[in-house]
Amino acid sequence: xxxxxxxxxxxxxxxxxxxxxxxxxxxxxxxxxxxxxxxxxxxxxxxxxxxxxxxxxxxxxxxxxxxxxxxxxxxxxxxxxxxxxxxxxxxxxxxxxxxxxxxxxxxxxxxxxxxxxxxxxxxxxxxxxxxxxxxxxxxxxxxxxxxxxxxxxxxxxxxxxxxxx
Numbered sequence: 001x002x003x004x005x006x007x008x009x010x011x012x013x014x015x016x017x018x019x020x021x022x023x024x025x026x027x028x029x030x031x032x033x034x035x036x037x038x039x040x041x042x043x044x045x046x047x048x049x050x051x052x053x054x055x056x057x058x059x060x061x062x063x064x065x066x067x068x069x070x071x072x073x074x075x076x077x078x079x080x081x082x083x084x085x086x087x088x089x090x091x092x093x094x095x096x097x098x099x100x101x102x103x104x105x106x107x108x109x110x111x112x113x114x115x116x117x118x119x120x121x122x123x124x125x126x127x128x129x130x131x132x133x134x135x136x137x138x139x140x141x142x143x144x145x146x147x148x149x150x151x152x153x154x155x156x157x158x159x160x161x162x163x164x165x
Contacts, residue, residue: 001049001080003028009050014040019087027072029083037086038096044073044082045101051075052082055098058108060116062142067093067116088118097123115140 017036044052056072071084097120099106109120110129117138
């Protein structure tokens, strides 16, 4: 199934769910309305013709004014793929978790939460996965300011700070 056919099926099944479709890029993508995201994912997994049985990756993106989450889906049985994007407001970014649809989303979503601050609603165990629980901020956001120390320990080696100390 082509990306265009996948887009057409989603458009026909979920009115106003696709905010943008682009199949002129190397990895065709659909920008999905965050309010419809879970329903679309469930359809992509459960529909016999779609059969997206593999979630390859979940990535966070800082677009400047907004944050995004990018999902790479693949059907091992049908041999087709699609990328889904969800754009979220920088303040209070929230989207439904899909960890109950694809178990691999559990840790991927925790990583995006840890590094970008995106809250995945109904996630079974949303907590930091890479950084300590008391770490402040989200290191992969463009406006993140690296602390000099954490619990009295220098965060960066002096040679990496860019200062002349």
